[in-house]
Amino acid sequence: MPKCLVCYKWTLDEQDIKIKPEDLSLDSSRAKGKISDFDRNAIEEAALLVEKNGGAVDALSYGTPTVKQSLKDCLSRGPEKAFWIGDASAETADASVTANVLAAAIRKLGQYDLILCGEGSSDLFNQQTAPRLAALLGLPCVSFVNRLSVEGDVVKATRKLEDCVEAVTVKTPVVISVLSEINKPRIPSLKQVLGASKKPNEELKVADLGLKPEDLQPKAVRKSVKGFVMQRKNVIYKESSAADNVAKLKSSLASEGLC
Amino acid sequence: MNFELTEEQQLIGQSAREFGKEYLEPIAVDLDHTGNFPKAVVDGLAKHDFLGLLLPADFGGAEAGFVSYVEVIESLSRYSAAVASIVNNHTIAAYTIQHWGTAAQKKQYLHDMAKGELLGGFAIYEHGPTPGVGPDALVAVKHAEGYVLNGKKAYVRNAGEAGVYVVFATTDPALGAKALTAFLVKADTIGIKVGEKLETMGLKGCPVADITFENVVLPESALLGAVNGGVAISAKALAVASVAEAAQTVGIGQAAVEHAAAYAKQRVQFGKPVATLQAIQTLLAEVATDCHLARLGLQNAALLIEEGKPFEVEAAMIKSFLVRLGSKMLLDTCQVEGGFGYSEFMPLPRLFRDIAGTNLLDAPGDFPEKLIAASIA
Numbered sequence: 251m252p253k254c255l256v257c258y259k260w261t262l263d264e265q266d267i268k269i270k271p272e273d274l275s276l277d278s279s280r281a282k283g284k285i286s287d288f289d290r291n292a293i294e295e296a297a298l299l300v301e302k303n304g305g306a307v308d309a310l311s312y313g314t315p316t317v318k319q320s321l322k323d324c325l326s327r328g329p330e331k332a333f334w335i336g337d338a339s340a341e342t343a344d345a346s347v348t349a350n351v352l353a354a355a356i357r358k359l360g361q362y363d364l365i366l367c368g369e370g371s372s373d374l375f376n377q378q379t380a381p382r383l384a385a386l387l388g389l390p391c392v393s394f395v396n397r398l399s400v401e402g403d404v405v406k407a408t409r410k411l412e413d414c415v416e417a418v419t420v421k422t423p424v425v426i427s428v429l430s431e432i433n434k435p436r437i438p439s440l441k442q443v444l445g446a447s448k449k450p451n452e453e454l455k456v457a458d459l460g461l462k463p464e465d466l467q468p469k470a471v472r473k474s475v476k477g478f479v480m481q482r483k484n485v486i487y488k489e490s491s492a493a494d495n496v497a498k499l500k501s502s503l504a505s506e507g508l509c
Numbered sequence: 510m511n512f513e514l515t516e517e518q519q520l521i522g523q524s525a526r527e528f529g530k531e532y533l534e535p536i537a538v539d540l541d542h543t544g545n546f547p548k549a550v551v552d553g554l555a556k557h558d559f560l561g562l563l564l565p566a567d568f569g570g571a572e573a574g575f576v577s578y579v580e581v582i583e584s585l586s587r588y589s590a591a592v593a594s595i596v597n598n599h600t601i602a603a604y605t606i607q608h609w610g611t612a613a614q615k616k617q618y619l620h621d622m623a624k625g626e627l628l629g630g631f632a633i634y635e636h637g638p639t640p641g642v643g644p645d646a647l648v649a650v651k652h653a654e655g656y657v658l659n660g661k662k663a664y665v666r667n668a669g670e671a672g673v674y675v676v677f678a679t680t681d682p683a684l685g686a687k688a689l690t691a692f693l694v695k696a697d698t699i700g701i702k703v704g705e706k707l708e709t710m711g712l713k714g715c716p717v718a719d720i721t722f723e724n725v726v727l728p729e730s731a732l733l734g735a736v737n738g739g740v741a742i743s744a745k746a747l748a749v750a751s752v753a754e755a756a757q758t759v760g761i762g763q764a765a766v767e768h769a770a771a772y773a774k775q776r777v778q779f780g781k782p783v784a785t786l787q788a789i790q791t792l793l794a795e796v797a798t799d800c801h802l803a804r805l806g807l808q809n810a811a812l813l814i815e816e817g818k819p820f821e822v823e824a825a826m827i828k829s830f831l832v833r834l835g836s837k838m839l840l841d842t843c844q845v846e847g848g849f850g851y852s853e854f855m856p857l858p859r860l861f862r863d864i865a866g867t868n869l870l871d872a873p874g875d876f877p878e879k880l881i882a883a884s885i886a
Contacts, residue, residue, distance in 0.1 A: 322516050323523075437527040440558035440571035443520045 288368025555625020586760025602629025
């Protein structure tokens with residue numbers, strides 16, 4: 251009966267983020283939070299594994315203090331207990347800081363048979379959390395998983411890679427990252443939503459995780475973020491013949507390396 | 510004072526929107542074309558506890574409160590107001606049993622209604638000017654062991670699909686509506702005949718039909734509330750229903766304005782998206798504002814219901830507001846989308862038909878303005 255831990259990220263809903271036309275900066279002032287899309291798949295997969303095999307699912311998230319808003323949503327989707335680390339350091343955290351904090355928290359929480367993550371987060375999609383966590387915890391990592399099963403202490407996974415599908419067998423404990431196609435996350439029923447507030451949650455403090463100051467120093471520093479807007483050139487060729495227009499178009503595309 | 514929904518209310522709304530996106534959006538057009546009852550969807554609604562949302566936990570309900578309920582009805586209506594209408598009619602029947610039923614009646618019906626194994630219907634209207642008046646009024650005659658019902662109920666929603674109906678009949682034709690009395694009638698009771706499904710303009714998929722009662726014998730235990738107490742029951746139940754129907758209108762309006770805004774951003778005229786034109790922005794802004802203000806009004810009425818406070822005047826206000834503005838919302842969004850929006854392959858015609866239906870549905874009192882005017886000191 252596997253003991254599972256799902257790591258999830260509380261991100262802004264990208265649909266609510268607007269691009270300011272004057273300087274292309276992002277306006278997230280009215281953006282709501284959501285559990286990162288692939289992480290929903292990770293939560294669902296853990297819930298399905300436990301429904302099939304028994305065991306237990308906990309959840310863990312590191313984010314800014316707003317991460318607390320995610321707890322009921324997360325707990326309504328299957329996990330029995332949620333651990334959360336709400337800290338200002340998450341505002342500038344890169345994949346390395348996130349993995350350092352999560353790994354330190356997992357060491358404190360004790361051993362889990364399966365540690366599941368989404369393949370990448372909805373906002374940054376660095377795809378680094380699972381491999382970095384595995385490296386820090388000294389565990390095997392199986393990424394790009396689109397099918398998963400557990401028999402005793404053996405995990406069977408199918409990895410969907412660029413040019414092939416790979417079947418993998420690995421012994422627990424293991425870190426796994428899942429693709430969105432692995433399952434369809436459940437829509438919580440009203441009783442599951444209302445029951446979530448009765449499930450336990452526990453705050454972990456960064457200061458209690460035994461981290462060194464450099465563990466919280468991001469290696470990649472974001473200087474700025476700008477929205478991408480397609481700029482049309484509105485070039486119109488007015489040559490006398492179609493052939494001349496096509497020739498001009500061709501040379502124009504070639505000059506930009508497009509043909 | 511706090512205008513924020515609680516976390517639970519927000520998550521319940523999110524679940525309803527996810528359900529709508531997953532299960533209602535793919536069938537909404539087909540439902541509008543065929544009018545077939547969406548049995549699989551109704552089963553799914555039950556599985557997610559939407560059919561027992563208001564009912565107490567003792568009866569298997571989610572006991573989520575009326576604010577959550579209007580959030581759910583609005584969210585479902587964004588995808589299919591017809592399905593929201595099925596839920597609402599079922600819920601009002603269950604609400605009536607919950608509030609006026611005996612312990613035995615609650616035990617008999619509410620567990621199954623919460624699970625969705627028994628769908629409810631609410632039979633109040635007749636072809637005459639008011640229930641209990643007119644040539645085919647439903648009349649309940651007392652006999653030794655109960656009542657015998659003869660007559661007809663009109664425009665019964667969930668007709669033919671419901672397993673139990675809350676039925677209003679007059680016990681004295683001379684008194685008409687003043688002797689209106691509520692009964693619980695199982696759909697398989699001998700003498701009940703559900704007529705042909707009415708072809709309606711909108712809300713297709715929520716079945717509507719007349720029900721004929723011919724020597725329908727009911728035991729005394731089928732009586733719901735007091736003899737001749739039907740007017741008070743129906744007035745309260747219809748007022749509650751009207752708040753949920755206001756949520757249907759807001760959901761339809763919100764779906765329309767979101768569709769129109771998305772269309773305006775991608776529709777290029779005069780070298781730029783029409784969303785940049787002031788005339789288009791004005792139309793979109795007015796509809797979005799109407800939706801926002803209506804939502805605040807209906808949440809206010811819903812909170813009063815949830816807290817057991819008088820709510821009828823606020824319910825009448827929101828009903829009246831939306832009857833005036835509901836159709837205008839759709840006209841304005843149709844203006845934004847122009848000829849494309851007017852085409853049947855776009856969603857606005859369906860939303861137009863649906864909002865016409867919600868506008869006609871139940872109202873608190875004889876007409877809402879009467880209640881509002883009387884409330885002004």
